[in-house]
Amino acid sequence: MIRTTAVLSVIFGFLIIIAFVSCPEDLKPEPEIEGDILLSVEDTRCQSVYLNVSIPDSGLRKLYSLYRDYQYIRTDTLYGTDTLIMDSGLQPSTDYLYQALYVYRGDIIDSSDIVYARTMDISNSDFTWYVDTIADYPSVLRDVAIIDDNDIWAVGELKMTGGPYNAIHWDGVEWTYFKIPNFKYPNQTLIGSDDLTSVYAISSSDVYFSTGGTLTRWDGNEFIPLVVFMEYVGDPDYGPLWRMWSESGDDIYLVGQKGYSVHYDGNTWEKLETGTDIFMRDINGKDNHVYATGYNDSGESIALELVDGEWKTLFEADSYYADWDNGEFGRATGLDVLSDTVYILTSIGLIKKPIDSNEMEFTPSSKAGLDLSDYGYTMIGIQALNDIYIGSRQGTVLHYNGVTWKRIPDAPVEDKAFYHGDFKNNTIALIGSFHWDGALIARGVR
Known part of the structure; x- marks a missing residue:
């Protein structure tokens, strides 16, 4: 009797082990599921919201x-x-x-905060257009900087009685003409005899003007010639500087013809090699982070990025026409940040x-509407992702309102050529x- 009981105990224990090992998957102990779920709003558009979901x-x-x-x-x-x-599929300007x-097998493990x-x-x-003719033929304006709707500078070569002038300023009522002084050579100051190629405004009392080879500052009270950007008179590598960008007066970048580029730190300047003559x-x-684009009339173009004080090529193109299916972007023309x-x-x-x-996302115009x-x-x-303009040399202006692109009626002039905006x-x-x-x-005023 004792022996039989012992044998039965062994057999019973063995069967329990077999049953445990071979039990169906859904009878195994459930893993312990725990953790928080977090939800945050990353960005919004006119018709969409971007959310980040996080679970440990x-x-x-x-x-x-x-x-x-x-x-x-x-x-x-x-x-x-x-x-x-x-x-997506949301309504603009809506809360x-x-x-x-956090869901596991139909059970709610956790819920995020609301x-x-x-949406934007x-x-x-x-926009309503107001067009002004400035000075006489063959005058030209080459750059413009808006500080606010009633504080605008434009520069160029302005031929007229009492001139020549090289800049105009809009105060909300009328245009005022200026002869901005600049250095032509290190030992010579000229008053208005050199036309200006570029203007950049940080504020109403911190505006910079360039002849293509010089830099002058407006401090709100007077014009102060600062520096000449030339290795020596007759330097064959020199190309007139055409555009500038800055966030402060001690950190100004300029680019121009022949791939010429310089940096000014408020005291001294240095030439920055671009590796191109475009x-x-x-x-x-x-x-x-600084970026530049350029192109020649023959079709070649380039986009550059300044990395650790050196210009690096983002991409190049050799033609105005391009096939984006083959990885071609087309001619690089303008940029904004x-x-x-x-x-x-x-x-x-x-x-x-x-x-x-280093990733670049390209959207062909056909897919962007x-x-x-x-x-x-x-x-x-670009002022915001729902407020973008694109302009052409012929005066055609496209505006993106956050949902669709619209063509603004052309500036009402004929035989015109626009150079910048x-x-x-x-x-x-x-x-x-x-x-x-x-x-x-x-x-164009709205």
Whole structure:
């Protein structure tokens, strides 16, 4: 009896072990699932919201459900610890509430805090043009800087009685003509005899003017010639400087013809090698991130980025025409920087590049609803992602309001040529010349 009981005990224990080892998967103990789910709003557009979902990595496939205004939207799988998602099809200028739930086998493990998002409003595309003829033939304006709607500088070569002049200023009522002094050579100061090629305004009392080889500052009270950008008189490598960019008077960058580029630190200047002889026509940046684009009339173009004080090539093109399916971007014409992203306009589309990344995202005009078929688009200005203008040498202006691109009626002039533009607040300013008349400035005001 004792022996039989012992045998039965052994057999029973053995069966228990077998049953435990071979039990169905769904009878095994459930793993302990825990962790928080976090939800944050990363960005908004007129019709979409970008959200970041984060769940601690448990080594398991993680499911989360997203709710908008307490209504279920979708369930997705999260691999890793976080992901960026877009909720689209929304209404402009509208408030939304979002919440995310961490779900495992139908059970809610955790719920995020409710977060608030407001979509961007649609910007106004209704501009009215005001066109002024400046000076006499063959005068020309080459650059413009808007400080605000009633504080605008434009520079060039202005021939008229009492002149020549090289700058004009708009005070909200009228244009005033100026003879801005500049150095032609290190030991000579000229008053208004050299035309100006570029102007850049940091504030109303901190404006910089260049003849292409000099730099002069307006401090709100007087014009102060600062420096001459030339190795020596007759330097064959020198090319007139055409555009400048700065965030402070001790950190100014200029680019121009023959790929010429310089940096001015408030006291001394240095030449920066670009590695190209292409005519550099635009420059912009943020902090220590600086970008430039240029092109020749023959079609060659280049986009550059300043890295550790040296210009590096982002991309090149040898023709105005391009096939983006083959990785061609087209001719690089203009650029602007908004927040942490540089936007480069090309002959067939728009390039977006984060300033802290080497990745470039190209959107062909056909996919962006952007009609560049008129050609000659060389100017771009971005105030916000719902407020962008693109201008052409013929005076055609396109405006993006956050949802669609609209063509603003052309500036009402014929036989015109525009060379540059600026966009700030509620004003677009285009400058250039009439073919058989004086200089030209057109202000689009909304």
